[in-house]
Amino acid sequence: MKKLSTIIATLCITFSYAQKVSDYKYIALPEKFSGFKNDQYKMDILLSKTLKQKQYVVVSGNRSQWTAEANSNPCSVLNADVINDSGFLRNKVVLEFKDCNGKVVASQKASTSIKEFEEGFQDALKQALVTIPVSSPKEISNQVETVVQEVQSSEPVKEVTRQATENSTPPQSGKYTNGKVSLQKVQIDDSQFILVENNSSVPFATFKSTSKKDTFKVKLNSGESTIGYYENGNIVIEMPKGNDDYSKEVFTLK
Secondary structure, eight states: OOOOOOOOOOEEEEOOSSOOGGGOSEEEEOSSOTTOOSOOTTHHHHHHHHHHHTTOEEEESSGGGSOHHHHHOGGGEEEEEEEEOOOSSOEEEEEEEEOTTSOEEEEEEEEESOOSHHHHHHHHHHHHHTTOOOOOOOOOOOOOOOHHHHHHHHHHHHHHHHHHHHTTOOOSEEEEEOSSOEEEEEEEETTEEEEEETTOSSOSEEEEEOSSTTEEEEEETTSOEEEEEEETTEEEEEEEEETTEEEEEEEEEO
């Protein structure tokens, strides 16, 4: 019987460089993932399939096989890697994306209680992939950044983090429940986060910021759109009931 996995899928680092993963159209996969020797447990197939579902164009790590468009601007291609971060009792992976300068654009760590290698590593990768948004390509400049530019671009992020702490905004990750379902909150970037159920690769709800503080546009896994907001530290979703009626679903931090 398939074992029930435990999600430990916390967003480790939200990098604030000029680009996000969703800014890219092309993602290159290496021939071998880091830390895996002879067997990648079909994670390359899973990663490629999921990225394509999220509307990315997956290319080989070998540049000679790239399209003419990708070759004309190699900085428009993001490089993916799955790193073996396993411990003694858990299969763990780090899903990492680097730009053409070798800088980490996003890094997502996840683990599972499933001890079988193939099933366990795939389960951990599925949890990490939940946080990857759908591709929404933007123009990526074809240039190398200097060390000075890196330091300057990272400073404002530290300030934003301090301000967020001082304003006691809700945590970027945590488990919430309405008494019927338990959901994990994962912060994608400064403007959006998701709520996802255990063992699911499809978000229960995706939240995007609006011009009004602590109020969000919400896309449910049913495809319906509604609104959500913070209320006394809780996450509230106005759930559509049909006939223009809504019910208030309150998710409290566990």
